[in-house]
Amino acid sequence: MTVFEQWSLVAAFGSLGVGVVGFVALAWQLLLLGRSTRQDHERRRKQATMEFLADNMNQRKSLFDEGIPHERDHAAIAELIARSTSGDERATKLITSYLTSFNLLGVGARSDAFDRQLIDDAWGGLISVWTNYRPWAEAQRTEHSEPRLWQNLEWLAGHMTHRRLPPQPA
Helix, strand or coil: CCHHHHHHHHHHHHHHHHHHHHHHHHHHHHHHHHHHHHHHHHHHHHHHHHHHHHHHHHHHHHHHHHCCCCCCCHHHHHHHHHHHHCCCHHHHHHHHHHHHHHHHHHHHHHCCCCCHHHHHHHHHHHHHHHHHHHHHHHHHHHHCCCCCCCHHHHHHHHCCCCCCCCCCCC
């Protein structure tokens, strides 16, 4: 083998080595890009969840001011439901608005647009919302022949960590 052939082999293997190193570097960069994209998606999902929860807090305050009882005030909730059932349109609209705001939260969580763990950490007690209004909601489903009413709230409540809420002092 001549010197020229030896140097040609060195150059060929050198080129192959550079190509392999370049390929490994590109694969590594793609891996890092994928991780970064997933982390950014998680951050944005959590940010969207927090923004929705903050907006929802304002809506809940407005509904509380209009007459929605606190989740732990079972007697007042039963009275509101009784008023709605007896035909009080204002009571029906209050309950509908209240449950719809939580149903939207369920839509976001169920579609993975919102972070379910963050919702559970912040508002895991919302199970009581579904528990308190479930009989009324199921009656509305039957009355309107719409079995999907508030199904996302029901789903979300079923996926939250059960917490025991102390009774509200009278």
